Amino acid sequence: MGIKETALAGTLESSDIQITLSEGSGIDIDLDSSVEALYGDQIKKVITDTLNKYGITDAKVKAVDKGALDCVVKARTMAVAQRALGTTEEPNWEVL
Amino acid sequence: MKNNVGREIPDEILNEKGYKTFKSVDIGNPDKQRVAPKVSVTTGDNKVVDSLEDVVKNNVKDGMTISFHHHFREGDFVFNKVMDIIINSGIKDLTLAPSSLTNVMNDKVVEAIKAGTITNITSSGMRGSLGEAVSHGLLKNPVIFRSHGNRARSIEEGEIKIDVAFLGVPNADRLGNANGMDGDAAFGSLGYALMDANYANKVVLLTDNLVDYPNTPASIKQTQVDYVVKVDKVGDPDRIGTGATRFTKNPKDLQIAKMVNDVIIHSPYFKQGFSFQTGSGGAALAVARFLRQSMIDNDIKASFALGGITKPIVDLLEEGLVNKVMDVQDFDKGAAGSMKSNKNQQEIDASWYADPDNKGAMVDQLDVAILSALEIDTDFNVNVMTGSNGVIRGAVGGHQDAATSKMTIISAPLTRGRIATVVPKVSTVVTPGDSIDVLVTEVGIAVNPKRKDLVEAFKKVPGLPLVSIDELQKRAEKIVGKPEEIQYTDRTVALVEYRDGTLVDAIKEIKD
Structure with a gap:
């Protein structure tokens, strides 16, 4: 499943991650991280897993990470996924 | 070979450079032989010269070891000024042995390495663009990192033989009596530079503040100094040290x-x-x-x-x-x-x-x-x-x-x-x-x-x-x-000495 509209969540503050979702085919993640060498794969895995839980399998992901912990990466991905699907008024509690 | 903190030190480094691996933090009571510098005798009444270019031309030769201090920290004007002249004069294969390298020096060191001017470095540390460049293999020979105490030891025991020391000071008289306390670019203690003044074969002072003879209190003394070079400015007072150190609220x-x-x-x-x-x-x-x-x-x-x-x-x-x-x-x-x-x-x-x-x-x-x-x-x-x-x-x-x-x-x-x-x-x-x-x-x-x-x-x-x-x-x-x-790759880009001169670790080149 793809997304309905381009959406953004998160900030560029230290220990945060800013994620943008736009239309694409497959999950294509462009990650820019201050800890890429150490946690790049882990960050991509958390984003992909979280998107999949929302049923999103087709989206272009731009992520700018400033050292966010996994729980933050997950929270920002959930926010951006719901915004991109237009479901912020009826959150998917299953994913939480 | 593994040392006593479990770090692998490449055998070729131990063999080629005659290094021993780190054993113990206990120094013991060994007998040590110190070295002494060459002295170019002078009895004249003036060591002040205008041309830094001439001083470099007459004293710095291919393969020598040159030194600087880092007491001006991020406000240093001396290092880049001297290095520009040395790079432009086409001198090659120098060993750079400063007390440390601050960020204002980074780009100049990289330039000097690329030009073949500097082929060896020993320092307390390095950061920024220079640290990146060295970690990615810019310098052929490994950098040697030494603590402040170890640098003093290495100078005294002849492991670092300084041919020419370029020492910026905020004041000096015509024969080279100087301290770090007075002048626009005052930075206080000259602690690290005193080693260079005492052990370098040639000591060149650079100052923007020539004062009456004799200048006291003299931390660096006229008995140690070969040249006093007058320059426009040795440092930026605002960047030598921050004003009031703020108490953390974190x-x-x-x-x-x-x-x-x-x-x-x-x-x-x-x-x-x-x-x-x-x-x-x-x-x-x-x-x-x-x-x-x-x-x-x-x-x-x-x-x-x-x-x-x-x-x-x-x-x-x-x-x-x-x-x-x-x-x-x-x-x-x-x-x-x-x-x-x-x-x-x-x-x-x-x-x-x-x-x-x-x-x-x-x-x-x-x-x-x-x-x-x-x-x-x-x-x-x-x-x-x-x-x-x-x-x-x-x-x-x-x-x-x-x-x-x-x-x-x-x-x-x-x-x-x-x-x-x-x-x-x-x-x-x-x-x-x-x-x-x-x-x-x-x-x-x-x-x-x-x-x-x-x-x-x-x-x-x-x-x-x-x-x-x-x-x-x-x-x-x-x-x-x-x-x-x-x-990492297999290549060693830097060595970390323990304070007794044994090797405590080797830093490898980053794999891209």
Whole structure:
């Protein structure tokens, strides 16, 4: 499943991650991280897993990470996924 | 071959350079032979010259070793000025042996390496674009990192033979008497530069402030100096040291500082006439504030404070809580400015400060040292040299030296952003765990199990959160996750000496 509209969540503050979702085919993640060498794969895995839980399998992901912990990466991905699907008024509690 | 902190030192390095591997933090009582410089005798009444170009042309030859000091820190104008002339004159194959390299020098060093002007470097540390470049293999020969005390030792024992020292000073007379205390670019103690002045074959002073002869107090003396070069400006006063050092408001730093203070006052060393050294970081400065109150409350005075000096330490001196400040370097304007008015703020050279092969260095008399760490591992080994990505971005400084104190405390947050401070293995060992006694983080205090006496002493104190360092490491990993391993090539780009000149670690080139 793809997304309905381009959406953004998160900030560029230290220990945060800013994620943008736009239309694409497959999950294509462009990650820019201050800890890429150490946690790049882990960050991509958390984003992909979280998107999949929302049923999103087709989206272009731009992520700018400033050292966010996994729980933050997950929270920002959930926010951006719901915004991109237009479901912020009826959150998917299953994913939480 | 593996050394005694478990680091693999390549055999070809040991064979080619005649190095020994690190064995012990115990220096023992060896007999050592020192060297002496060549002296170009002069009886004239003026050493002042206008042309730095001529001085370079007549004194710097291919293959020589040149040196600088870093007391101007980020306000240094001397290094780039001299290096420009040397690069343009086409001199090759120099060894650069400064007391340390600050960020304002980075791009010039990279330029000099690319031009073939510099082919060897020994320094306390390096950062920024230079650290990146060296970590990615720009320099063919490995950089040698030495502590301030080890640099003094290496100069005295002839392992570093300085041909020409270019020393910027904020004042000098026509024969070369100079100090660091007066003038627009005053920086206080000349501690590191005094080694160069004493042991270099040729000593070139650069100053923007020629004063009447004879200039006193003279830290560098006319007996040591070959040339005095008048230049427009030796440094930018605003960037030599920050103005007033601000007291941290960061709650994590304050919590750590309070816990460090608790450790000190409940240790057997907190008694009349104790001594201490603190660094310049936020938490270390805050310790000085807490320690001040504890000293007043318990009516205890310190005999001396040592090291890089800051305004809060000078305040303790002026308040009568510290009898003497033994000053090898000043980190801020407050400390730099007070040296000339405080006779109890004694300038000391790097040898007096920390040379291990000495008839008695100040660090050997030190009770408590509060030091920082980029990483500390479960064997208490400390890294202050390479970042979490393996890139060189730090300096040994006086870390190994001050760590010989009777109680060495590392104060550090458990994590910084997503980077763990307490790790299973540090990426680079700078200071061996055998000289580290206590680790203080915001969530708990770990005592080196080898210090059973301290463990017993602290156990009796209610409210001191004692934990094992393994617990701290696990707790950090639970927060940030398990990082992937950094990928290196087989090539060695830098060597870290222990203060006795043995090899404590080798830093590898980053794989791209």
